[in-house]
Amino acid sequence: MSFDLIEGKPVDSISAGRFVLRPLRKSDAGLCQLYAGDARVAQSTRSIPHPLPPGATEAFIARAMSGETRGTIWAIDGSASGLSELLGVISLKPMEPGRSGLGQSEIGYWVAPQMWNTGIASEAVRGLVEANPLRDRTYFAEVFQDNPGSARVLTNCGFEYLGDAETFSIARNARVPTWTYIRKLA
Secondary structure, three states: OOOOEOOOOOOOOOEOOOEEEEEEEHHHEEEEEEEHHHHHHHHHOOOOOOOOOOOOOHHHHHHHHHOOOOOOEEEEEEEEHOOOOOOOOEEEEOOOOOOOOEEEEEEEEEEHHHHHHOOOOHHHHHHHHHHHOOOEEEEEEEEOOEEEEEHHHHHHOOOEEEEEEEEEEOOEEEEEEEEEEEOOOO
């Protein structure tokens, strides 16, 4: 079952403040590689390696464009407001694959370092939560404890602290303490 539906219709883009959340496209590869290849971005995620291996960005975009993940990974595109066409990436990962509309997803995001502390991440998270493209009842998110800015993004968007945990970061090659957050929609 596809996860790219709002009321049974495919999701092409989502309005989110100063920008739109839209599907990734091949032309995003250069900026995506530039930003995701920045150690500060990679080390704030679980899954982005640093240094970024050749072809990793193109493979990520190909997966995002495939029918399997389409509609769950979006580019944060600010071109309509005179900003860059790629400011970052935001995603939803269903926690119960195959059960669209029945449950829970984990939200993840990263923003280009040049856009940190500008409200872009908060607008993107708020826009995605309001659109609720997977018709979820609950969102979860985790942030590294040494990244209080990302924690503020979540609390600004109505997420509540749930507890401490830890996860492995590929870029850090280490387990990292995290804060877990929850946002109930129904």
